[in-house]
Amino acid sequence: MLSIKHFARAAIVAALAVVSGAALAQTEIQWWHSMTGALNDRVNEFAKGFNESQKEYKVVPVYKGAYPESMAAAIAAFRAGNAPHILQVFEVGTGTMMSAKGAIKPVGQVMREGGQKFDPKSYIGAVAGYYTTSKGEMLSFPFNSSTTVFYYNKDVFEKAGLDPNRAPATWPEVMAAAAKIKASGASQCAYTTGWPSWVHVENLSAWHNVPIATKENGMAGLDTTFQINSPLHVRHWTNLKDWNSKGYFTYAGRRNEGEAKFYSGECAMLTSSSAAQANINRNAKFKYAVAMLPYYADVKGAPQNTIIGGASLWVMAGKKPNEYKGVAQFLTYLADPARQAQWHQQTGYLPITPTAYEITKKAGFYDKNPGTDISVRQMMLHDPTPNSKGLRFGSFVQIRDMFEEEMENMLAGKQDAKQALDTAVKRGNDMLRKFEKTAKE
């Protein structure tokens, strides 16, 4: 028997359903990233903070594997029609992402259309420049940028009779230190490196204001050709080969294996990412210091500034305008100077705005944590030139791998430096032309 009570109860339930349904109609924004460990926690904190600060959008961060894997996953998803909204892509994937005109939406455009205040000049030149077209349009949002720095073991320096408070500034000084370390037996290996191509090809060029390739290192056109067989490059690679045969330089691998050799105490000096500092801090049982990347003092214009590594956030195409508004809001949230300063302090990645750097400096962070500002100072040393703004090459993952192959062949004694670099140029140009062909259609 239907009574008023039943009817009323049904009405209340229906009303509640409608209300709760509306509350659940948040627009979801998928964010695919490759941050692990403590960095993963930071990413989740960002998303949680944003979600709690407003009700319209919900950012969902998803770990999709390391950079190459997550990029491949996003590409497959795009082909299937369900790409994420935001994708974290490493810097070597920039060329590929940029050429995918139908697949991405430039960040500058997203911010403008989303009605967010956005001034590209408010970002550190060397950081934003990497992700900006030659016409000044910012394509992706710099998120976690690092650069190459020099670490050395102060305890080993002291044992070898070197001044532990004076970092070797030039490559000849580094090798003189290496000779002394080897002679005194203070450590088993003197110098090693992580990311060989990033340090000894790309940043070697930028730091000495020498081009990697024509067309502003590829930023001004797809018809760029490599120039890494210049006298400076040949000189440096010949040195590397020489130092390797003398036992001063130990090759550890193509990624960051060298870092483990450093913090285990095996190698006394290391060139690698500024983002390695967190790991080194945790594992090194000795006093160490951070310094700027070594250079050749007799090269005019050196030191200029270094190029960034790390990754940026790209916005994928094919989503609804309402969702893009949410993305724009989230990116503004990430760019907040206080939040950037915190991210920089906690992770060792560069702050993307000078304001964040100033906040950190005023808080006395750099005084309490020596060496954490080297990366920023290196990036802001001078205004970037066309040789040091960054680089943009298609198929660069493959090309970098190939540079390292040629270096390995050289160090194994199969070829000398000039042959290695000439081959690297030829193979690299072949890959660039192949990419250019697919990108032009």
Add this chain to the structure above:
Amino acid sequence: MEKRVVFRSPWLPYLLVAPQLAITIVFFFWPASQALLQSLQQQDPFGISVEFVGLDNFRALFTDEHYLASFKVTTIFSVLVATIGMSVSLLLAVFADRALRFSGIYKTLLIWPYAVAHAVAGVLWLFLFNPTLGIVAHWMRRAGIDWDPVLNGNDAMTLVVVAAVWNQISYNFLFFLAGLQSIPKSLIEAAAIDGAGPGRRFWTIVLPLLSPTTFFLLVVNVVYAFFNTFAIIDTATSGGPGQATEILVYKVYKDGFKALDLGSSAAQSVVLMAIVIGLTIVQFRYIERKVQY
């Protein structure tokens, strides 16, 4: 007299085969046809611009000296893995066959490595022999041996061959042991009475009677070395140093997923498929004739 199963209902047989057929179509025929199609196209990673280029990808492959070098690496690698794998396991099987006490324990320990997944095996050997992390590498350095699979191509090849052989020994061992135990003891005893020494007995009686097993294992080992070793190479050396351990199947992965060059990668996998089909045909046509059943 041949036994035949007769189905009275016209659609039941098809229904029963349907699940297997579905799996074969979805997981083999469909990807293979996609690979064939993509090998004739050149496209950007996102699939936005797809261009039909005919046999250009194949032409580019066979004029690329690095692809041809990869052939050499794959040949060396598979010959080493197949021959070392089979000889070591044959030796172990002969020993295990003769063992009287604790034979159960020996057999269990020898079969054990097969349960280890290939990727895990690669990482295992990496943790032993990597010059930065490896404990055995550390001892080798202390003993003065110059071991560096990160820079020395031969060292890297040694590392992956050893890891691949270790994983496969159990499989070969099992089959050889079964084969050995199926040889009638009367034949061996008769030869011994006639004065044949153990070596002679092995070469003239045991090996020929073992030939069906050996032939089968040869086919399996070659396919294993061509394809299943991908996980070991990926975890242990990633194809390095230079390209010293970049076997064909690894190059397919690298060009497809790292370099995102799908046309070239598809062309390479088509070539690989043709090679293995060819090898299997050759093996069945010619070598099987020599097998005595």
